[in-house]
Amino acid sequence: MRWHRKARQLRILILAVFLTIPASFAAWADSEAPVALHMDVNSQPVSVYNGYTSYVVGQRASEEDTFTVTNEEGGVDLSDVTLNYYLITYNGDSQKYLECTVHGLRPGVHYPVVRPETVRRERANGELYDYLERCYMVEFEWGDTQKTYYFSLYPEEEMDGYRNLRLGRWEDNKKGWRYRYEGQYLTSWIQVDDTWYYMDADGYMETGWMEYKNNWYYLDPATGAMRTNCTIDGFQLNADGIRV
Numbered sequence: 001m002r003w004h005r006k007a008r009q010l011r012i013l014i015l016a017v018f019l020t021i022p023a024s025f026a027a028w029a030d031s032e033a034p035v036a037l038h039m040d041v042n043s044q045p046v047s048v049y050n051g052y053t054s055y056v057v058g059q060r061a062s063e064e065d066t067f068t069v070t071n072e073e074g075g076v077d078l079s080d081v082t083l084n085y086y087l088i089t090y091n092g093d094s095q096k097y098l099e100c101t102v103h104g105l106r107p108g109v110h111y112p113v114v115r116p117e118t119v120r121r122e123r124a125n126g127e128l129y130d131y132l133e134r135c136y137m138v139e140f141e142w143g144d145t146q147k148t149y150y151f152s153l154y155p156e157e158e159m160d161g162y163r164n165l166r167l168g169r170w171e172d173n174k175k176g177w178r179y180r181y182e183g184q185y186l187t188s189w190i191q192v193d194d195t196w197y198y199m200d201a202d203g204y205m206e207t208g209w210m211e212y213k214n215n216w217y218y219l220d221p222a223t224g225a226m227r228t229n230c231t232i233d234g235f236q237l238n239a240d241g242i243r244v
Helices: 002-017 116-124 156-163
Strands: 035-039 045-049 055-061 066-071 082-091 093-103 134-142 145-153 169-173 176-181 188-192 195-199 208-212 215-219 230-232 235-237
Touching: 035 134, 035 145, 045 145, 055 156, 082 116, 093 116, 176 188, 176 195, 195 215, 215 235
Parallel strands: 055 145
Antiparallel strands: 035 066, 045 055, 082 093, 082 134, 134 145, 169 176, 188 195, 208 215, 230 235
């Protein structure tokens, strides 16, 4: 039984090699719902089978990851947007399960990539990181439009390598520095060559003191790099950059 499962997983991986994957985070979107998802901690894209027809560009994440949302059009009220959480499995045939629905969104709220109750159930069943046979999906609905993002879950201890971005490039203009990766300017926390930076909702690098999830961090005014294991303005920063 285990051998057949491994063989099926191998076939899935082989199929992925022959499919063309769009090289942009924007390719996650199925349609034009005017909502943007911002991962709180960015990572490299990953090929995710959508459970129905093909592989799509998705995101590596752990059960600890969260995201925020913004509107892409000035007239959109996020409180009118619905967020649906799905689990998609494909053990011989595809099944799509609606895990949770959130009616009305708010900017600045950190929404989980996967619902905590889903994580608890998946872990109890030993299937949380069975990324070849299941994926997790969030869908935004606004009027008659939808936008969909796909995720594969990996253990938190394996995420450091995926979060270290090396193939993008820095760009600057009169407003400041941005980091362009796979066709998009990244927002939130990014790790570039082992150094952490924080980019605002428009993709511009933040500097100085910054509060994030009830913790304070210091981003070097000259480089934007997060400072660690030092004292700034009389405050001590630990190895994670958090003011203690």
